[in-house]
Amino acid sequence: MSWLLALPFLIPILTALAAFPARARKLLCGFISVFGCALLLTTTIVILVLVETGGTRAAQMGDWAAPFGITLVADRLSAIMLVISGIVGFCVSLFSLSDIRKYRVKLGFHSFFQLLLAGVCGSFITGDLFNLYVWFEVMLIASFALLVLGGDRIQLDGGIKYVALNLVSTLLMLTSIGMTYGLTGTLNMAQLHISLAAVDNPTAVSALAVLFICAFGIKAAIFPLFFWLPASYHTPPVTVTAVFAGLLTKVGVYTLIRTFTLIFPSELQFPHTILLGTALLTMLTGVLGAAAHYEFRKILAFHIISQIGFLVLGLALNSPLALAGAVFYMIHNIVAKTNLFLISGTAKRLTGSFELSEIGGLYRASPLLSFFFFIAAFSLAGFPPLSGFWAKLLLVKASLDQAAYFVVAVALITGILTLFSMSKIWAEAFLKDHPKDYCQSLQDIPRYERYERLLPVAFLALITLVLGLIPGPLIDYSLAAAGELLKPGEYIEAVLGLDIQYVGNR
Amino acid sequence: MNSLILQTATRVLVALILVFSIYMLLRGHNYPGGGFIAGLIAASAFVLFAMAWGMEAAQSALKIPPSNLAAFGVFIAAISGMLALFSGEAPFSGQWLQVTGDKNSGGLTLSNVLIFDIGVYLAVLGAVLTLIFALEEPG
């Protein structure tokens, strides 16, 4: 069991090490990477099945008993996040085979990519705050390297801003971990749930909560801490952006959810109030930024921010339905967002630019790509019966249950504006004729490249479609995950081995 | 830097520093020291060499690219953590091999902790040198 829980980060690390000596041979290196991702995906699915049938699993690294050693925990939320990371990793590594040029592979692209996956999976599965910090750093170093790999002028410029702001977040996180340790004497998350509730110092606990919101808020790109995201996400190759967009900010949201359901006592209400305000502002500013831009990837980058608002909203409302909505939304969003970025990459390949004014004619040239874009984009905007509709429905229903009508209003306005900018891309890039009549069709590119570009996109679009048409299983799963989050008794029992009677406020 | 004194002294010093770094690596088992600090000391030897004889000389003295060294170090460290697989214990458990004597009276033991530390040593040496050589590259 303990080996199985360690595999989600061991596999990518070993794949990274295997791909490193092979980096001079582009094809071999790419296949190692894809193979590693396939292995990772299989492992995560096994973990998901085990968790679903047998409940929360925990493993102690090095046989050091919790709360003294490092604990790995897989509950429903962790398990589904691991699976979705596996899916994104697999699709993006497949896409990277044709999108990443030889000189970037030679610099070690695939190794850094796998290291990034190791960091992401490690963050999802760890049950220890300091270990979480370490995985964040693994993820951060790998993302720094991926962002500036190749060293174009624009990449360096974007990379500086990304590095600068993310280092601040790192230091805030480290400081808040130090404060947590000072207050409670432990960093095991399950133990913290018990210890922090016993701390009789509301001022210090509140200060700590705010520090955590800032530290993880920068990672998650919530208002007003998101400025590194639109400054950097459009600069690297689109493969890199796709995996960043799919996973990095979501890790921030995941840790926010963990922190404010597991670590902090649920009686502490004001963090949720702060998060509610920031969530609404994040939704609005993100979508307004997207409406103002005319570059394919910049529009998508601003949409990441706006979607983060929805995820945080689920946490802020803090009801079982809202948290389930956040989980469902996260899954839907990771799939749709990654897919949109991959499509933008292929669109650039066919038309030669990301600027909407300089491209067009994609609908006529490649109806298949247009179909996939249509699914992903309108799912993001919340069109029934695609997956985004159910995600938004859950959140809107949760806000209506709490009579938070202004939340509903903001969510609907955001939805309409999302639709506006998605139809802007649709009209400009797909329907309009290409200004220079340059648009290639999918038939014009080599056959293997066509498959490498289209298979991941088709797979992700299929997931979106299936989630939209048969949302029942995932909604049930999300509700179960939300129930675990709000009543962490099982989690604590799995980690510490004690059976505490959990008395929550709900 | 073209200084005869520095260049002559460097020949002796580099060897001494490298030996000292290995001493620090092994000493780290029971006393202050260890793979990280030893790796930094070893890197400083190459930096000294580079100051005296130039970057190219230091790079060719190292024989293999430092990034490969770093990857190899991480590989050794990862393997040492997975040795527990053979004894059926949890990942990263300490594994001890009794070479002489028995467990209670001391004697010589080998452990995967030492292998991990050697991995850290190589990883730090490689990573630091990669960065330093990259900093010195003409833009």
Place this chain on the structure above:
Amino acid sequence: MEGPLALVVGILIATGVYLMLARNLLHYLFGLILISNAANLAIFVAGRVTRAAPPLIPQGMEVAPEPIANPLPQALILTAIVIGFGLLAFALALITQAYKVLGTLDVDTMRIAEPVPPKREQSS
């Protein structure tokens, strides 16, 4: 002992933030280094500063005979120092590279990724 050390942490963070507000990227990096040290010191203080024996248990004993220092914060700080070292070295390399390629360290002039939009022509 915690009081003065807490004060030192405060001063380090204040100085670091002041430096980070500068436009020059190198000043920013120096500020970051100071805050990184402040964070490590904060963890150290959080583990309580006491005068005690090193956390080593003599051979043949199960528990230490006298009060021992808390080893955990030191292990945490060591990890944080190593990670911080890596991050800062990377940041320094990145800044050097940016200076070579972009020719400036002034962040206000780094607008390649986010170009200033051209001014709209005034319609009369």
